[in-house]
Amino acid sequence: MTGQVLLYALVVPLVTAAGVLATHRWPNVREAVSLAGGTILFIILAFIAGNSDTIPELVIAEPVAGLALKFAIEPLGVAFALMASGLWVVTTIYSIGYMRGHHESHQTRFFAFFAIAIASATGVALAGNLFTLFVFYEALTLSTFPLVSHAGTALARRAGRTYLGILMGTSIGLFLVAIIVTWQVAGTLDFVPGGILEGRVSDLTAGILLALYVFGIGKAALMPFHRWLPAAMAAPTPVSALLHAVAVVKAGVFTILKISWFTFGFDMLQGLHVLEILQWIAAFTIVAASLVAMTRDNLKARLAYSTVSQLSYIVLAALLAGEAGFVAGGLHMVTHAFGKITLFFCAGAILIATMKTRVSELDGLGRSMPLTMTAFTIASLSIIGLPPLGGLWSKWLLFESALAAGQVLFLAVLAISTLLNIGYLLAIPLRAFLKPARQGEVATWHEAPVTCLAAMAITSLGCLALFFFPDAITMWLDRVFFMAEGR
Amino acid sequence: MSLLQQLPALQVAVPLIGAPLCALMGRPRLAWMFAVVVAWITFAISVALLEHVLDAGPIHYTMGGWPEILGIAYVIDPLNALVLVLVSGMAAIIMPATRIGINVEVVHRARHLFHTMALLALAGMLGIAITGDIFNLYVFLEISSLASYALVAMGIDRRATRAAFHYLVQGTIGATFILVGIGLAYMMTGTLNMADMAARLPGVSHTAPVQAALAFVLIGTAIKAAIFPAHSWMPNAYTYAPSLVSAFFGATATKIGAYMLLRLVYSVFGADYAFGEMKIGWVLVPLGLAGAVAGSIVAVWQHDLRRMLAYSSVAQVGYIAAAIGFANHDGLIAAIVHVFNHGLMKGALFLVMACVIMRLGKADMESFRGLGRRMPLTMGCFVVAGLSMIGVPATVGFISKWYLVSSALDAGLWPLALVIVGASLIAVIYIWRVVDVAYFTDPPPGARDEAPAMLVIPAVVLCALCIVLGVTTDLTVGVANTAARLLGGAP
Numbered sequence: 001m002t003g004q005v006l007l008y009a010l011v012v013p014l015v016t017a018a019g020v021l022a023t024h025r026w027p028n029v030r031e032a033v034s035l036a037g038g039t040i041l042f043i044i045l046a047f048i049a050g051n052s053d054t055i056p057e058l059v060i061a062e063p064v065a066g067l068a069l070k071f072a073i074e075p076l077g078v079a080f081a082l083m084a085s086g087l088w089v090v091t092t093i094y095s096i097g098y099m100r101g102h103h104e105s106h107q108t109r110f111f112a113f114f115a116i117a118i119a120s121a122t123g124v125a126l127a128g129n130l131f132t133l134f135v136f137y138e139a140l141t142l143s144t145f146p147l148v149s150h151a152g153t154a155l156a157r158r159a160g161r162t163y164l165g166i167l168m169g170t171s172i173g174l175f176l177v178a179i180i181v182t183w184q185v186a187g188t189l190d191f192v193p194g195g196i197l198e199g200r201v202s203d204l205t206a207g208i209l210l211a212l213y214v215f216g217i218g219k220a221a222l223m224p225f226h227r228w229l230p231a232a233m234a235a236p237t238p239v240s241a242l243l244h245a246v247a248v249v250k251a252g253v254f255t256i257l258k259i260s261w262f263t264f265g266f267d268m269l270q271g272l273h274v275l276e277i278l279q280w281i282a283a284f285t286i287v288a289a290s291l292v293a294m295t296r297d298n299l300k301a302r303l304a305y306s307t308v309s310q311l312s313y314i315v316l317a318a319l320l321a322g323e324a325g326f327v328a329g330g331l332h333m334v335t336h337a338f339g340k341i342t343l344f345f346c347a348g349a350i351l352i353a354t355m356k357t358r359v360s361e362l363d364g365l366g367r368s369m370p371l372t373m374t375a376f377t378i379a380s381l382s383i384i385g386l387p388p389l390g391g392l393w394s395k396w397l398l399f400e401s402a403l404a405a406g407q408v409l410f411l412a413v414l415a416i417s418t419l420l421n422i423g424y425l426l427a428i429p430l431r432a433f434l435k436p437a438r439q440g441e442v443a444t445w446h447e448a449p450v451t452c453l454a455a456m457a458i459t460s461l462g463c464l465a466l467f468f469f470p471d472a473i474t475m476w477l478d479r480v481f482f483m484a485e486g487r
Numbered sequence: 488m489s490l491l492q493q494l495p496a497l498q499v500a501v502p503l504i505g506a507p508l509c510a511l512m513g514r515p516r517l518a519w520m521f522a523v524v525v526a527w528i529t530f531a532i533s534v535a536l537l538e539h540v541l542d543a544g545p546i547h548y549t550m551g552g553w554p555e556i557l558g559i560a561y562v563i564d565p566l567n568a569l570v571l572v573l574v575s576g577m578a579a580i581i582m583p584a585t586r587i588g589i590n591v592e593v594v595h596r597a598r599h600l601f602h603t604m605a606l607l608a609l610a611g612m613l614g615i616a617i618t619g620d621i622f623n624l625y626v627f628l629e630i631s632s633l634a635s636y637a638l639v640a641m642g643i644d645r646r647a648t649r650a651a652f653h654y655l656v657q658g659t660i661g662a663t664f665i666l667v668g669i670g671l672a673y674m675m676t677g678t679l680n681m682a683d684m685a686a687r688l689p690g691v692s693h694t695a696p697v698q699a700a701l702a703f704v705l706i707g708t709a710i711k712a713a714i715f716p717a718h719s720w721m722p723n724a725y726t727y728a729p730s731l732v733s734a735f736f737g738a739t740a741t742k743i744g745a746y747m748l749l750r751l752v753y754s755v756f757g758a759d760y761a762f763g764e765m766k767i768g769w770v771l772v773p774l775g776l777a778g779a780v781a782g783s784i785v786a787v788w789q790h791d792l793r794r795m796l797a798y799s800s801v802a803q804v805g806y807i808a809a810a811i812g813f814a815n816h817d818g819l820i821a822a823i824v825h826v827f828n829h830g831l832m833k834g835a836l837f838l839v840m841a842c843v844i845m846r847l848g849k850a851d852m853e854s855f856r857g858l859g860r861r862m863p864l865t866m867g868c869f870v871v872a873g874l875s876m877i878g879v880p881a882t883v884g885f886i887s888k889w890y891l892v893s894s895a896l897d898a899g900l901w902p903l904a905l906v907i908v909g910a911s912l913i914a915v916i917y918i919w920r921v922v923d924v925a926y927f928t929d930p931p932p933g934a935r936d937e938a939p940a941m942l943v944i945p946a947v948v949l950c951a952l953c954i955v956l957g958v959t960t961d962l963t964v965g966v967a968n969t970a971a972r973l974l975g976g977a978p
Contacts, residue, residue: 061958063886065968069958135880142879152927161923168915172878173908180892180904 003058005048006071006126009081012041013119017112024108031096034111038089041118045085049078057128067189069135072128074191074262075479076330080254081125083334084247087341088118090455091242094345097449098238101352110150110236114243116143121247124254130179130189130263133255134171137219141167144248147239148232159234166228167218174216178209182263191258193481195265206264207274213259214278219252220315223285226308233300237348240300245307245340250333253314257329260318261480269321279319283413285312290420297358299347302424303340309417310336310383317398320405323481328397330477331470335382335390338462342379343425345456346372349448359428364437366429368445373432375456380425382463385418390466397474494539495548495561498532498571498617499627501525502610510603519586522602523579529609530579533571540568541966545973547619555619556680562619566823566970569963570616570746573830577738578609580945581834584841585731587941591845592729597641604641605735608634612743621669621755622679624747628665628711632658635740639728650723657720661710665747668703671696672755685755692760701765704751712744714771714808715778718801725797725837730844733793734837737800738830745807745826749819752811753974762814771812776906778805783913787920792850793840795917796833799876802910803829809907810891816971818894821887823967824960828875828883831956835872835949839865842938842946855921857930862937864947866925871950873918875957878911882957886964 016037023029048055057072095114099107120143123136141164149160183189185205186196197206218225232244260269269275289309296302310332317329349372350356350365366373382389385396395414402410447453466473505525512518540546540563548561563571582605589601611631618624636658640651673679675696676687691697710717721741725733752761761767782801789795803825810821840850842865847854859866875882888911895904937943956963 063881063958063960064889064964069881131880138879139881142874146926149923149927152929157923157927160927161919164915164919168877169912172915173905173912177892177904177908180889181896181901184893184896 003056003071005044005055006058006073007060009041009044009048009122009126010071010119012037012044013115013122016041017115017119020108020111020115027107030108030111031092034092034115035089037115038085038092038118041085041122042082042089045078045082045122048073049082052078059128066187067131067183068129069132070128071126071132072191073126075476076254076257077125077127079330079334079473079476080250081122083337084118084121084125084242084250087242087246087337087459090458091238091341093451094241094348094455095238097451098348098352099236101449101452102236106150109146113143113146114239117147117243117247121251124251129191130182130259133258134176134179137175137251137255138168138171140219140248140251141171144232144239144243147243148235150235150239156234159231162231163228166225170216170218170225174212175218176216178212178216181205181209181212191262193262195261195263195268197263198265198268203272206268207272210264210269210272211274211278213263214256214315214319217252217255219248220256221249221252221285221308221311222282222315223288223308226285226289229308230301230304233304237300237344237351240304241341241344241348244304245344246337249307249311250337253311253318253329253333256315257318257326257333260321261326266321266323269319275319275321279316279407279410282312282316282319283410285309286316286413286417287420290417290424293424294420297360299350299357299359299362299428300344302359303343303347306383306421306424307340310340313398313414316410317401320401320407322401322405323478324397324401324404326480327474327477328394328401331397331473332394334473335394335463335466338459338466339379339382339389339391342375342456342459342463343383345452345459346376346379349452349456352452353448354445359431362428362432363435364432365445366433367437369432369447371453372448372456373429375460376432377426377429378460378463380429382466383425384421388467389463390470391463392467393470494532494536495546495563495617496550498529498536498575499610499614501532502529502606502613506603506606506610509606510600513599515589515599516586518599518602522585522606523582525606526575526578526582526609529613530572530575533568533575533613536563537565537568537572537966540565541969556678556683559623560619560680560682561617562682563617564970564973565966566749566974567616567746569823569827569966569970570742571613573742573827574609574612574616574739577735577830577834578605580948581731581735581838584838584942584945587845587939588729588731588841592643592731592841593641594643601638601641604634604637605732607631608638608735612739615743616746619681620679621672621681621684621751625662625666625669628662628747631740631743632662635736638732638736639724641732642727642729644727646723647727650727654720654724657710657717661707661717664703664707664710666707668700668707671700671703675700681750681755685757688756689760692764698765701756701761701767704756705748705767705770708744708748708751709774709808711741712748712808713741713801713804714744715774715781715801715805718778718782718804721800722794722797725800726791726794730793730837730841730850733796734834734841737796737837738834741800741804742826742830745804745811745822748808749811749822749974758814758975768812768814771808772900772903775805775807775809775812776903776910778802779809779910780805780906780913783910783917786917787913789917790851792852792855792921793837796836796840799914799917800829800833802914803833803876806887806891806907806910809903810894813894813898813900815894815897817890817897819971819974820964820967821890821894823970824890824963825887827963827967828887828953828956831883831949831952832872832875835868835946835953836876838942838946838949839869839872842942845938845942846936852921852924855925856928857925859926860930861935863935864937864943868943868946868950869925870922872953873922875953877914877918880957881954883953883963884957886957886960890964
């Protein structure tokens, strides 16, 4: 088995982007190219997952001596890549209905950058060292920027500037500095189980480094660097769904999970004073973002703040610095992805069917769009963490690992946040199903296009499936800790 | 002697003799063809020289066979071999574009002399880079400078004349400072050969004339390299000169200044003396970083994009100065690599300006509206070179920044590392301002209207190099590494 297959995983979405550009005259062919690209990528990644023990690392180039552009696989990365590519296929199905239903302009540019973004996310997932990860992390920012500014209105352009400003600012100003310092002290940036910094730096330096990483990875949206995520909602809804609920934001928390084990190592993290401060900042973000979400009437903005809050669950999980927390964070990455993408699908469907963007305008919508609102309810319950949905297990594991770490106060934080989740999420379907509609509006409302419904059905069923088979993911993630040294 | 052994002399002689021949050719078209051929021959020679230096070590060439101490010696090591490749390579890439470029941007009565001046400037710069004789360096400096003033003055904008005059005054002051420094050093050592002077200087290094010599040389080269705050000639010169001239100078002129600084400090005065005893690092680092920050900030506010690029050059030269000032191995690599890399990206960006001016007559923010649709290839080049300017990974800019920050950390100056990344963040603003306007505003009515291939292709080539050399760095970092080792590294 050679490492070439890793390269294919990167090239397929790029070829897809080229194909999309080449077939811009024929929208049907163009969308078929996107779908085919997504499917092929998923199959390749599934193949990689199946042969994970025998695929060696792949070095592409070595721009700086000892610092290679290289790819290697480990379970968490494979899980992230599989999730992103699988949901890419679903989102493409959804986009076909959405983009046409909404008569968006520049659709070719949209689908092309979408594919490039997926290539970047795959690069982040399969990166073999921090340097490579950073390269694709930046590529992900740059390739999603045109999607945020897509509409070209003054509002969208301002949102694009905020998006780029915060993400580039944190990544170059903090993340890159952290990487260079790590390189200076450790002499390597490889991902080594148990970390590369142990015994090489003072606790003070390590603490500063950790803070630089946690804040510098702005895609994890830890407060106060979260503003780009609500700004990103200016993008068309499929972008919000896949990129700003799955690929981009999960690339952030994925990176934090990754450095917690492969750069620092849990033993080292446990010894840092700054760890507790950062844990509390994550806890604060969880609660504060939930509170902000309560106040947002714009549906997508509410979902965005909900995402900010949920991402900090994963940051907190990583900062609990233990195997259980790591696995809980990894599982939450997946369950939240399925839940949140469904919610965004619903928000987009509501937009094209009724032109409504505000929560307060959705009274009585359940009667006109029963399927959409059912999907919304299922996804909300999953994010809240109620059975029989997958969100239950990730929250369960999070509670468990917080308890195991002796952090009883975090239990309270998680409990409060869960209550707030109920408040700001479940209120929406309740309104839609129980309140009567305003006069005269119902007549023009209709159910979403069939491709949109299909996409929602798939992801809702995903939430359900995750309730019954969480072991598949947790056992897969456990393999991170059984990896042979140096692989 | 075979032709091969005469390559060092030919490196300078070919463009130097080519220049008057160019003037004799009455027809502009013929002069252009001749200049292109000369530029490419020069480029081929420099590549051959670089290969030879890397294989067989430094070349010592004596003019006319005179002993090195009496006659003029050319000494080529990896450092100046790389600079020769940069200068002649940029000439070779840009020269073909001048045929149509000068029709739009050069005043009519000067067109027949354009290529003569271009070849003279090229010969002068190559001479500065190749020579091992300190007075010879000054002579070539004057040749290249005088030709540069003339080239700037050829701009079609009437303000070009004033910009050229400003450039002339400042440039002459800079050259005079260098000459005074050389004179003082000659007075104390009685030799003009660099290696010989370097051997004799330590005996008299404590004397005031030598200390003054270093100060004079430092200030003179700072003006030539446009190190903040001695940069004031540059913004106007690059804004009003013909864009292709700006492209060539933006890529090479300030770099030659930086090269002179490196050469004189490391190969003549000696790093121990300059950094250890005279502490010039305390001048170069603060001024360099102040320039990096101030230049970037001022660039953000510019309306004319050529002026924006000029201020961005002030910032980039600041990085180079700071890297030299850190005086460690990584810093030396950063300086050498950035001289080369910044040449590539700034050349590409000014070529983009040339393309835009070709179609729209000006290059202010207004004319960039909707240009992403109108001139997709040109704007694509702007984005790639702009990303490199920011220092995004997988571009040459990243490699430079990496070594620069490493060298700041090596020197134990981590707050300065933060200043460096902070300044690169300002680059995000001034580059993205343009991208925003070009791609996300509606274009004025008009169909797709790409610049002529002869202008776009050089820009595309440079952009491709920005990425290729950002991923495989054997040429830049590899050579810089050898050069840095030979120069002797840190005190």
